[in-house]
Amino acid sequence: MKRFEKDFSESTHQVSISILIGGAAGLGVGTLEKILSDAFKSSGYYVFCTKEFMSRVRGGSNTTLIRIANFALQAPCWEVDIAVALDALAVEHMKDRYTKSTLLFVDESFSEKDFSTISVAMKESAKKFGSARYVNTYMAGVLFGVFQLEKITLLRSIEKYFQDEEINKEVAELGYETGQKIENITLPKLPNIDIKEVQKLHLMDGTTACGFGFLAGGCNMITAYPMSPSTGVLNFMASMTKEFDISLEQSEDEIASLMMTLGGWYGGARAMTSTSGGGFALMGEALSLSGMTETPAVIYLAQRPGPATGLPTRSEQGDLNLALYSGHGPFPRVLLAPGSLEECINYGYLAFELADKYQIPVIVLSDQYLADTIMMIGDIDFSSYEQRRYTLKSAEDYERYADTANGISPRAIPGFGKGLICAVGDEHDERGQITEEYKMREQMVSKRRRKSDALLKEVIAPICKGDGEIAIIGWGSSRGVIAEALERLDDKRLSHVHFAWIHPLSFEQLRVLDKYKYKIVVENNADAAFADQLKLHDVDVNVKILQSNGFSFFADQLEGMIEESLKELS
Amino acid sequence: MKRFEKDFSESTHQVSISILIGGAAGLGVGTLEKILSDAFKSSGYYVFCTKEFMSRVRGGSNTTLIRIANFALQAPCWEVDIAVALDALAVEHMKDRYTKSTLLFVDESFSEKDFSTISVAMKESAKKFGSARYVNTYMAGVLFGVFQLEKITLLRSIEKYFQDEEINKEVAELGYETGQKIENITLPKLPNIDIKEVQKLHLMDGTTACGFGFLAGGCNMITAYPMSPSTGVLNFMASMTKEFDISLEQSEDEIASLMMTLGGWYGGARAMTSTSGGGFALMGEALSLSGMTETPAVIYLAQRPGPATGLPTRSEQGDLNLALYSGHGPFPRVLLAPGSLEECINYGYLAFELADKYQIPVIVLSDQYLADTIMMIGDIDFSSYEQRRYTLKSAEDYERYADTANGISPRAIPGFGKGLICAVGDEHDERGQITEEYKMREQMVSKRRRKSDALLKEVIAPICKGDGEIAIIGWGSSRGVIAEALERLDDKRLSHVHFAWIHPLSFEQLRVLDKYKYKIVVENNADAAFADQLKLHDVDVNVKILQSNGFSFFADQLEGMIEESLKELS
Amino acid sequence: MSHLFDRENVDVAWCPGCGNFGILKLIKEVLEELKVEKNNTVIVSGIGQAAKTPYYVDTNMFGVLHGRALPAATGIKMANPELMVIAEGGDGDMYGEGGNHFIHTIRRNVNIVHIVHNNMVYGLTKGQASPTSQKGFETKVQVNGVINEPFNPLAVALSLRAGFVSRVNIGNAEHAKGVLKAAFMHHGYALVDIFQPCVIFNKTNTYQWFKDNTYALDENHDSNDFNAALQKAFEVMPMPLGVLYQNKNSVVTFEEQIRKSDAKSLYFITHDVSRLQNLFDSY
């Protein structure tokens, strides 16, 4: 809270409050997140929510962080103003994130009194209504009461999300009254509100935004095997089968997922699969088939920490090298890593366009953090995304691998035209017969390489912000957190460089980075894979800020890390 | 022939002759290779044989190149002194490799007379003995006769390789007589011989040498799925189950191969699997499991051209990036790429030592060229390879992932000691229970990274030969061909740098390359993956000589390519 | 017989005498006799000798990876149910590497014809045991002979409630043709396991062996009777040939169920932008 006012309010009168809610899986932390984010938004605040949770369905200790502010928020913070512990374990679990001024709401039965604890009768009150699981609604009420916000706003949000809304509303009202009455606590000052601006915005997580991007790209088929944190996209698309004509199947394994997707494109669909690192590691051979047969594919790869099963419900940007190099033999591919909801939509759309146009696999890199984080996004005009077709009706003498100047052979689909479509995973000649002729091999290697060259003209340059000589370089999901860390640092020397287009990189475009005297790369992984890519393109990195403990970066912590790393420069 | 004498004989009196034999699969080109290489060796010549063949069992057009010389040979050449066409297609297939002075042996029925063709009655003579398949023995006889070598030597070799040796000997004798009588041809001059030196040598292919290396390393279990060009090692180990106590199983797929291998190591074996690119691409997730659970693994990866099924029986060094980056999440691994028969044995042995000691996956990179090429090797003293054990008898309080200074936790196996062995693919604590504690995660990430650091002290530096300021850098199987190309060029400015230890590279060791003013990398692939690794270690490459047409490099062609590339320097 | 489905100018890569020639001929004849439209037909194959077949048949083809023909075929049917799709490959391809897809494709009842060339050996990789190799079969890898129970594709297919389960011997081409035709006409997944001698690497299971160890089912066998089929599936030496089982009740297929619309190709399906806009705006 202190740190916070110092950093923002003085200069810009920006104020934010962070609320961390902890409890066992199954206690309704997720529901609380939904109600509160909706109610805060309706009250006119900018809202940002992110969660961290264990790989289990009940028990353990999970949290959700809700930040509200009078300015657009795009990052989590580690230290919190308010903490709500729905059970005893949560008090302990959240401990590292308390500051001296953190207000900790606990049940009256908890003995821990180290912090500025505020005891409320959450369990008791919930039980009064017949079930322990009303704790979450009760606490929603308490918080709203404490903030002295309009009760009716909260009740409306409850109506939206509960089937048994009446009783939940009663519980919330009781909480609200209790909250209003709490005394003798120094509450973080609520920011001013801007109802009009905020109400224009849409609240959704990265998963949903990616899903809309894929739909905008005309995705009409998805085949996938469940795997956290990618399953959200599969769920989203499944729900969309009720709205649109989409072929969907849960595959028996990830190899089948990608093979079905390839079959789909071959047959005329705009198909995709979704997975995470371990599942993607199984897709390598099929990815290579996409490259060789020049069959498009879109793969949504939501990263989580490895190796192996690692930390299945946590976050890391750890699969970049795998995405870059998986599959045997060289072939063109594109890697896109959106870092905001807008980018999720734009790059989700672009993935289908590029896959179709260049007949290549396109990998969209997300991660648990981006997938599960709820942010705000302005209006999007979907009529501006055209769902194109790059295929043609085949003529009788159609040759699938006709050699062309840019290496792209016109693609046709079976049953549409008079020609026959022969797509082949062995080395082949132009019509798609197997060949072992070394000159034909050279011709086809060159054809595929020319597609890589052609792709370079599509590359989207990184976004560079600020005029400082020190570039803080990030990619993908870290966009927002780096932005806030830099705002907090408010140091004229620092510029922000954000990459959403990850591969291929354009050597020429990267020369824009030569103007920075120092380069600091921020990656949520242990292998600094992106820094390696920069180095291969003659961009030398001075400092690498890496983290691979299962958390995404936090703006306040990153602020400190960058400060620390500046000392290494000289 | 001309070119050849110019290059070698003048200065060193080195003479070699290259014989290319072509014919359909099933015609016995392979048998001819066996008999002739054996007979030439017995006659006192250094021998080198390499083949290129199609992905089919009968028909098509394959060749084998047999080079004989009075000095140790270690590379193929493109242009040939003698060509033997066992069928009409072969005349065409070998065409690109004829020079003006090439002597082409064809059947009397062939009409093609463009070159210095020598017609012999191969079909007719074979038929005389009752079967067309005697053509190969007949031609062995002809060649021996043409060279005026001792007939008895050839007959002894025939005895070794044929069941129906008597009739084959008769056929050979007929051929021999015919050969002796051929007149009016300018034969390449046979080199002088050195029977004593040559007879000390052993003739074998890279597959066999690798196999002996693995056995020297104590390999007592192999689980694999057939895939060219790796199957040879599986066959070799299968034949060795008759000699040694080895557990062997053909798996249902490559995922099972590596998983069984991991099970084997967990259970106490020294286990390995063999595969090629496509199969390896399927093993990524299991590789990552090896990294996370710290279960050793040895993987023999015989490369062939991709993407996808590509050219299944041909050669390429195309899987380096995949071997480096496959599997999700970072973990230490070692890549070894032998480039001679001695290196096959040494690195095959080392693979097991390192896997066991560091509890990591070790990948031995071969390729179709190395696997199928027959070369000569001197005596090896197998008593110098100790089959060690790095495991201990567990105490009651044994913890599988005990944190240690160098990151290596003492490994124990079940049933051997009082402790329990809990190996886990999720992130874990020291005893092997699943954890999501971020501090424990950081500790384990650091433990695994320290193993990577520790590995650096094992790194074997590249072999640098020559004092020239231009380094010709190669890795793996290209060792011999680069060496001969440099000998042919005989240019004092050129040095040869050969890497057999591929990963991890030691930054310090690589500083030895800083002394070269120019660096030319030679890779049998299209993506210059090794040049990238050099760049990541601050070794900048001036020119890349790449080839990915399905053939390995040929010494004479490479000579020209290097000459060409020298023009690019300045 | 015309040569409607001959592909021009191809170099057939099989060994003289191989059973695959017979299968190739069989398929081309059946396609022609059933008046199948080339352009609406796709043969998907894996990798192996058997999997080379579609390179010699003049239809659309998708030559994928060893073991992976079935999911690719499924994907094609998901994209365009109107296409006639055949998945083809060897015993190693389909029952070894591709075993998991075999199981789950049957469970889905994808409307494809599944042709497996069963030579009880890995041909293209030069003679290792395949899942269907008989016990005792010696190879360079199985130096003491095969020890594992041979995979019984018919029994497994039945245990998964496949709607059409058949086996033929290419040595008996006329009989095989009738069965293959029935498979093409079946509505839903249809398995045709074809005994195919590999004259090079399988010196045990020869034309003669297959002849001696098989017999054709006759009208006494009721292919509508699941239990009878099950009994037949376990019969060995001799092994029954023919349609062991066909579920003649019209069972709904996979692709009939997963789509909102009817069988229209997804090529023609773009999403209504205003609906998309509304959905987004509701957040």
Place this chain on the structure above:
Amino acid sequence: MSHLFDRENVDVAWCPGCGNFGILKLIKEVLEELKVEKNNTVIVSGIGQAAKTPYYVDTNMFGVLHGRALPAATGIKMANPELMVIAEGGDGDMYGEGGNHFIHTIRRNVNIVHIVHNNMVYGLTKGQASPTSQKGFETKVQVNGVINEPFNPLAVALSLRAGFVSRVNIGNAEHAKGVLKAAFMHHGYALVDIFQPCVIFNKTNTYQWFKDNTYALDENHDSNDFNAALQKAFEVMPMPLGVLYQNKNSVVTFEEQIRKSDAKSLYFITHDVSRLQNLFDSY
């Protein structure tokens, strides 16, 4: 009951009321009652809720990847046939992702106990259909309900000639214990498919449902009779519980056949250097 196989100081990650608790208890009791030696026992598991079991049993364990417990278990037996090896996981783990290994492990007759927690749902990933989900089962992915034929593990195992095929319901723990014990005592591969209610994501196949839809086989069933077992395997509503089939003829196991020597651990096997030298020198 003592707590010999309790693992100390563990946080069990299952939901209250989950059928997995019963299975955990069952396994610990059986291990204890059969006087199994901890140190010579390894539980290999994949990934999923079921696959967490070995973390709570005080034996050796190898926690591998989703779907991959069986080949790892096979590898362990190849390395050391003297170890008692259990492969454990969920229905998705073993019949979905791991389906190919399921088939081929049975064919090998590896001497392991194969325990599958069959809750007819993907638990850990929050409730998608599994291969054994019943038709019509609605989830967030199967929004219109499952359409595919449920995977019948018992029928498939029998079609592959598994030597021990059984199913139990953890709601009937006493009965389950007898069957599990028999599985441990069987010489060769033994499948125990355990019905296990997932109280969170499967509101259809509850304790009550399993009770209502199963019955225990009695002495009228001859588990030595393969055909009888086959009939039983296809019986539904109610589904039979117990040992459907056990091949009591002593069938030789995989690991008994592949090794030159007897069952000695490979840990103790190094190669004779002079023999190696001779072999090399013969080239």
